[in-house]
Every structure is written in structure tokens, then in C-alpha cells.
Amino acid sequence: MANGYGLVEGWDQVVDILIIEDNVELATLISDFLLNEGYSVFVTSSGEEGLLYLEENTVKLLLLDIMLPELDGFSVCRTIREKHNLPIIIMSARNGDDNKIIGLELGADDYMEKPFTVNLLTAKVKSHLRRSYDMVENKQLLSDGDLTINRASMTVYLKDEPIVMTSKEYELLVLLMENKGKALRKEWLFETIWGVDSFSELSTLTVHINKLREKIENNPKQPKRIVTVWGVGYKYEAV
Template sequence: MSKKALVVDDEKAIVKGIKFSLEQDDIVVDCAYDGQEALDMAKATEYDIILLDVMLPKLTGFEVCQQIREFSNVPIIMLTAKGDDMDKILGLEYGADDYITKPFNILEVKARIKAIIRRTVRTTDTAKVMTFGDLKLNEEYRRVFVKDKEINVTSREYELLELLASTPGKTYSREELLETIWGSDYPGDERTVDVHIRRLREKLENNPSEPRFVRTKWGAGYYFQA
């Protein structure tokens, strides 16, 4: 079955170029040109990935991302201005999985999309569940539960949690986590890891400032406490 993507940008030439390129790889592409249209389409259709520009009419990309996260964990890649680190950090804060800096190479865009889709494809194997007290990770469907209530996490947040939880007590440096989850060619820095760890704690922990599960080993990195 073909994958579905939503491309959102108010520059129609950019949307047209991305749409044409993705369709060469049998990806079905819908297009939106302002934030409200994008939000309405995300509510009406289940997408495999969303490419979302930061600067949009009606609603900003940040606002769209934040509102989508209230009902969906669809992977979101933010398109940000060149060299604007604050946009990148804010995108991650609002729940984006990744970001690409404009101007971009369409081959890089396609590579990022394919990598994220591969990681989020559901398998048909028997579900494997990791359980740590009130915390459960369903590895087949990439879902997280706390006290049997599902927690809405992004694909990156899930991958980070799954890696840490699969080896309790092992400390991973921020560099190791960045390379393992985001890849060695990822242009971001270690703040990306810190943002995702903080968001995970806010979602999982009763008291994020004193985490029960995702712990810090000062000067070394992060580890999972089973």
C-alpha cells in the first residue's frame, strides 16, 4: 500500500517540487498552503508523514504541530529557515520528529522521509511488550502506556525510550543517542537529545524534575531505571 504524505508550505513552487519528487517513489501526496488548511487535513486523513513549514499564514507551523500532537503521533518534519537554531529547538519542543533547513536538497528530504517511515512501519509479529511497573512499551505498535493510559509520544521519543528501556542501567552519552537515533549524518546537535528527554519525562513521570524511569548520570549521559 502506498504511503501518504502531507506537504505544507505557502510557497507553491516548493510544494510542487516536493510533491513531484515524492510521487516518483509512489508516495501519495496531499498539499496545503496555510496552517489552518494543514490542520484540517491532518484531522481528516491519516498520513504516514507530514512536512511542515514554520512560517505559514493563519496558523504557524509550530501551532499546527502542537495541535496535531493533541490527537496524533504522525511523524512531522519541520522545514526551517537556514541557520535559525531557535526554530529547530522550538519545533522539537512542540513535538516535531525532525527538521530540515531551507534551502534543502530534495534527495535529503526523500532520504529523511524514507528513514522515518521505515522506523514507524508496524510489523505483523506477535506483540512484544516491555513492562516496568506502571510503564508499558508495546514494541509492535510503538505505543506507550502509563497506568494503562496511552501516552502520545512522537516516533523519535518512542525510539529514544525503547533504546534506553531495552538496556536498563546502561548509560548512553548524548553523542551516542544522537548518532543511534538520528544517525551519524544528522546535522543537529546534542540539544536535540536534551529536548526529547525532557519531553519524555514530562509525559511519563509524576515529577519530571525527579524522574523515576529516564535518569541522568551527571557528566556521562542518560540511562533507564527499571
């Protein structure tokens, strides 16, 4: 038994899913489902311990509660995004658009309101893992001027400096760059990245577009790479 009430023995390892949740009953229920699906899981009730675990181990996906003792989930999410690109799914009893927007702007890839069914959560976990890690198989580089995407390592560089991105920001940028010069409908972009059955709002796409512009545009308010096509959606313009 690992620290907290983890379900994977030892540290310094590769773990499919890290769960940071202080409700022991809920965390155990979720982990049992995921273990039955064949995933390796580590569970902790502390944001601090979760961050420490990430420093010493490789994790493929994070399930993150917001209302944690001491260091809250929003702070944990912000800290993780400074160093890691793994998908983050927030699980929270804080309902409403304001909390969802905060979570997405801090770098979360999805936001699930409690209560939810474990079957739905498991489906989302599978979807995020598939979308994030299937892309590693393509080894080619995507480049445009001083912007480069290395698909093998799922990293993005601007002027030879690495850019920290969420998994959804990364997937969206890849999709846009793969379709340079093409006007892509908002609905198509959203369904391709988040899935047709996603419970997220279309406004999630706008949040991620704005975040991408802040990271890759010289002037995010007057974007040259990711431009708006009014009445349609967005397109990537080569520089």
C-alpha cells in the same frame, strides 16, 4: 485533484506524506520527487486544511512549513501532537537555534532550514519512515511498573492512560527500556535515533530526554526512571 493543490484524489484514505507548504513551486518540486520515489502525497497550503485532512485520513509523515498564512506551522505542530504520533519534519526559512528548539519542543522530529536540497529532504523522509514503521513488526510489549509500550500500535500507556509522544520520543523511550540498567552514551543514543549523518545537534537529545521525563516521571526534576549518568549519558532504571 484534491483540495488546495493536492496530488492525491479524494479523502478518507491512507497517505504516505502530507505536505503543508504555501510556496506552490517548492511544494510541487518536493511532491514530484516523492512521487517518483513511490510515495503517495497530499499537498495543501493551509494549516487549517492540513489539520482537517489529518482528522479524516491516515498519514505516515508530515512535512510542515512554519510561515503559513493565518495559522502558523508552530501552532499546527502543537495541535497535531495532541492527537497524533506521526513523524513531523519542519521546513522553515526561520534559521537559528531558537526556532529549532521551539519546533522540537512542540513535537517536531526534525528541522530543516531553507534552502535545502530535495535529495537531502527525500533521504530524511526515508530515514524517518524506516525508523518509525519498521518497529511495528515487533509485536511484544515493553513494560515497567505502570508504564507500558505497545509496539504493535506504537502507543505508550502510563497508569492505563495513553501518552501522546512524538515518533522520536517513542523511539528513544523504546531504546532506553530495551537497555534497562545500562548506561548509554549520549553520542550512541543520538546516532541510533537520529542517524550518524543527521544535521540535528546533540542538544536535540537533551530536549527529548526532558520531554520524556515530563511525560513519564512523577517528578521530572528528580527523575527515577530516566536518570543521568554524569560524563556518560543516560540509563533507564526499573521502578
